[in-house]
């Protein structure tokens with residue numbers, strides 16, 4: 001099944017994406033031919049057991065690694081097509097894709113606030129504007145009281161919320177989140193998911209969230225479940241978020 005797009009040029013699309021690590025007898029066939037599509041404004045869940053290729057798929061989409069074959073289109077732009085890939089990967093990652101990794105990977109020697117403000121600054125915003133935007137996001141994620149601390153002085157859950165703020169800072173058209181709520185309690189997991197969903201609606205962002213979280217899974221309207229290297233599409237319950 002494919003989804004109707006309000007604007008097809010803004011979607012995420014994977015056609016028959018294959019990723020094999022290594023070759024010969026020791027080759028790992030992590031992804032065997034995935035078709036996947038996310039519309040603008042949509043938040044889609046990506047589920048599957050450990051080792052089923054979820055992170056691999058996100059890394060292919062985010063141009064962190066190259067697939068072995070297949071085609072990937074982001075926002076109407078082909079970024080990978082059977083061995084060919086787009087030239088300026090740095091610009092793609094900086095301007096278009098908000099990543100939330102399984103681990104926060106914050107820059108240790110600058111403040112929490114500057115970790116979030118850095119990308120908007122690199123994208124050309126004034127320092128004041130970038131810090132204002134960063135503070136807004138830290139407030140929405142309830143970690144603004146730690147804005148002047150260094151990342152190592154924060155708890156794991158706080159660091160993850162900073163990493164989420166950083167991913168949202170440039171208002172990227174695509175957000176790829178790898179178990180973003182894993183270190184969070186259920187109340188905060190819901191806050192994060194609600195924020196992502198609101199953002200998706202507001203800015204027509206296309207979002208993929210990898211998760212095992214039973215609090216989160218019933219909120220998706222649509223899901224993909226990875227099994228044997230293939231993504232199977234499912235309808236979700238689409239439960240509303242508590243106020």
Ligand SMILES: Nc1ncnc2c1ncn2[C@@H]1O[C@H](COP(=O)(O)OP(=O)(O)OP(=O)(O)O)[C@@H](O)[C@H]1O
Pocket residue numbers: 021022028030048049050051052053054055056057
């Ligand atoms: N760099 C690599 N080299 C070789 N094999 C790899 C590499 N990265 C991942 N794999 C293998 O590819 C398969 C898919 O891994 P991946 O990390 O995508 O799984 P995952 O679904 O994200 O798992 P988890 O839920 O544990 O994070 C696994 O069998 C893994 O061991």
Ligand SMILES: [Mg+2]
Pocket residue numbers: 054055056102178
């Ligand atoms: Mg993973």
